[in-house]
Amino acid sequence: MAEISMTVNGKAVKRSVPDNTLLSDFLRENLRLTGTHIGCDTSQCGACVLHVDGKAMKACTLLAAAVDGSTVTTIEGLANGDLHPMQKAFNDNHGLQCGFCTPGMIMSGVDMVVRYKAEGRELTEEAIRHELEGNICRCTGYHNIVKSIQQAAAEM
Amino acid sequence: MSDGIGARVKRKEDKRFITGKGKYTDDIRMENQAYAAFVRSPHAHAKVKGIDASGAEAMEGVIAVHTGPELKADGIGDIITGWAITSRDGNPMKTGVWSPLVTERARYLGDAVAIVVAETEALARRAAEEVEVDYETLPAVVGAPDALADGAPQVHENVPGNLIYDWELGTETATDEGLARAAHVTEIEVTNNRLAPNAMEPRSAIAVFDEAEDHYTLYTTSQNPHVARLVLSAFYNVAPEHKLRVIAPDVGGGFGSKIYIYPEEIACLWASMKTGRSVKWTSTRSEAFMTDAHGRDHFTKLKMGFDESGKITAFKVDTIANLGAYASLFATVTPTYLYGTLWSGQYDIPAIYGTVRAVHTNTVPVDAYRGAGRPEATYMIERIMETAAREMGMDPAELRRINFIKEFPYQTQVLLNYDAGDFPTILDMAQKAADVAGFPARRAEAEARGKLRGIGYSTFIEACGLAPSAAVGSLGAGVGLWESAEVRVNPVGTIEILTGSHSHGQGHETTFAQLAADRFGIPIDNVSIVHGDTDKVQFGMGTYGSRSGPVGMSAIMKALDKVEAKVRKLAAHTLEASEDDIVIESGEVKVAGTDRKMAWHEVGLAAYVAHNLPPDMEPGLKEGAFFDPVNFSFPSGCFICEVEVDPETGVTEIVQFTAADDFGTIINPMIVEGQVHGGVTQGIGQALLEEAVYDETGQLLTGSYMDYAMPRADDVPFYVVEHGCTPSPNNPLGLKGCGEAGAIGAPPAVINAITDATGNNDLQMPAAPARVWAALNTARAPMAAE
């Protein structure tokens, strides 16, 4: 068993879990934060993307124990009273249909906008599509997802 | 009207999804939840000689292990197929028995042999690995043509030669004559590649048995909870309908794959009764690849005859369709009445004839997947048209124009009567939006960069809005395909619409609400849509076949009509006016030309307070309706795909994709465009990337995203979407439906474009880089008339 402490969405969390607990299961089953979704078992679909210490990572491919001491932000923690500009952009632009890939898309979107701004690089349409390589959507055809990220990038 | 019909209303349901508060089945957990895992056959075909679960049962935390014979002994029924097809020799079709858990033979990789129930999911899966099954492997057959060959392994003893049916449609003699007198006959063979649907949410089920009430609740990822309840009750004998509640909460995509009632749901329900515990199962993606119904998988030979001017004289089709190891719910109709009836396409064809042989193989069952039969029809028709144009040295758009149906209604040679359409206008619209005129210059510019540009057309029609009940009944359907709605106006004037449709991405919570907002001029926030729970909503047939608009919304319109009639009557009585003078708008009910009015909420209150109702009027304001369409609806469109092929690698880039569609009336253009984007992307996926592949022993080579190529954001561009409109005369709003069009029309446009770019017409889907490169580097099929 591992004694795990971390900050999740601004709150200190402390649990004792089996060592082989994935971060995704820790969030979904132990903390009942079910917004982080499981869409595959080969770490490719991106539905589980969240932020650990400010960086996009796949919750299904991290042990909770390995994230001990870190700061985790899930989709549930993105809004701060008001919706985050990325969340609002997805609603404004019809960037979601069934909603299952959406948490990962939004978290990946925020990550790429922040990174490109920090690096002084332009987040072009081509760059967005490339940065979404690890996020699969079956419903939207990505058209409105890219538009949503473009809108948020302009506002963030 | 900002929230009414035609408005780009932002989705009300988004809030929970963008904040991670959606409630998908796997998000739900019952108190004292137990978990299920399945023991699955690792062989495509094997006798099950014995099962030893003792090792698994002894593991700590394992509650029970149950097998197929036990399930059968408890009276659980075999899985049905919903549509009876008759062969051309007059004999009924033959299908093999499908028990929810294997009783004697496993017939595809992943066929479920036993269910293990344990305290945690991890324990259940570990224990499943410890169940020892004594298999005697049998030879397997995987490809449909191979299944028909002499000496092929028999998948079911009661289906000789693996032939389920040999069905025909059309007029053989007239067709042969038409081909014989043709000036030019084009002949091709096409494969419609087998696909794995891959909704991003894997299937999941939670079964809860209430012993005190003998009542079951099933949470399930279903596109049609009422149909699930009916089938589970009437055919699988789980419980009588009134003792079975089925709830489809938020569902993460379906595309057809979540229509069916699979072995896992049945087994979980039964296991919850056997163990007295709530049983939860969630598929892994690997399981999904193995067990979710696949789509397509046709081999087709086709011939089309043309006269000297390019007018089609006849069209002949010969298809072999792979239905997999067992006949799934819509499996038998997808390659027959959802396919053959579209063999006319957009064209005036005087003679059509075709045969379809459906076969069993040792692969997972194949059933409807976005488009269901219509992509298969469209692909082969649009490929042969483009091929014929090239052979005859004609412009492919011109050849289509010459043959377009120009007058409606049009009775095809293959049962369907098209109600409305304007194919030339849509083609013009697409050509303009795609700047076809500028293509030669773009091609030359690409060539200077060492790239090959090509352009390809697809003009398609589909039969949607499933379906007129009597018509499908006469063709062998076991069910009717009407839809239901109940409109409840609450005492304070808010509205709930209970719909038999189900939304798993289509935005019904917004678009259905737009109908009420539009009708009564009330804010859309005051309208809620209720769906997905058989305890709450009257029986409905669910969402698939592009039917929630033409059929689901029509039921709502009928119910709204009834509410409106009652409101008028009540208002007329209250305001002492004639019903003809009552006007409902902007949330008020007024007497025209006066200042006498009631606020909308006052009408509801009056109905429920009932102090002053007209004579013979019942209190309350709640009306239900069922809508049974009189015909299918016929969306149509023209897609133009422009590609750039890298001759060094065979990689295809979609540089532009233009979709011009005629969906009739459009309720919310934003939603409709989204459906087109998504459908086109799935169509591009089929054309370029996707294929579910079994090796010759029946092992699935594409069992994960490592080998099954899903379209990603960098595989596709922004799409150009245009709309024309010839309303359907057959439903109140003039809707045709839009959910499947993209997947139906896109694949041939892509392949026509690539073959145009390479100059080699011999290319099958998926046009993966290796295939396109091979097409560029091997002997070519002649493209132009010699």
Added chain:
Amino acid sequence: MYDVHYHRPSSLEDALNLLAGADESKILAGGQTLLPTMKQHLAAPSDLVDIRRIPGLSGVSAEDGALVIGAATTHAKVAGNPDVLKHVHSLACLAAGIGDPAVRHVGTIGGSIANNDPAADYPAAILALDATVVTNLREIAADDFFAGMFTTALDEGEIITAVRITPPKCGGYAKFRNPASRYAMVGVYVADTASGVRVAVTGAGEDGVFRHEGLEAALSSGLSAGPIDGVSVSADGLLTDIHGDAAYRAHLIKVMTKRAIAAAA
């Protein structure tokens, strides 16, 4: 995944002791390959030794004109490091193309080359750059390190601590991505190093990354695409699968070599 014991040592010595002390222990660096493998029950170590936060194991430094990259340095860090970008730009580009952004934030160079996945990118870089793999026990030349797919020269109880790279005169990497997995179906790294021009191919070979003599000979007088056409690349020993046959891969090797040369310019 099966049960496992997780350890987070704070020093290399502790890590080594933990590795030695368990039946079936494995190093957990980024885990972006190991964890999926464990989830599929294809690997079942008894113990995982997480080395990601051990001081000194990650970061990029310069040492006598060479770049030293800590084994636990993430792909994102390599891709964005100013020294790497300046002195071995092609390596930064390679790192920027591994997996996807989320994977790059976690996956490490040490993890990648220790695993020696036949479709991974880094092995091609190490081999082409004639890099040195530094372990707790010794230094291993690139040519001696890769021993067949999923196999390396590492002994039990040996951990990669760093990779040392002498910046080449120029270098380039081009990858043809598998349409499904996006791994290298064929990845070619070309580098003009102190010991001559080296061409390393990943993704295509049945037995993992390899150098191609014919291509190296054709480029011996400098990195230009012209001589490539005349080289014959055999399909022998190359993979055939549903994504392409050996002949196609052989063809792609030449194409990617030319593109790597173009990228080097």
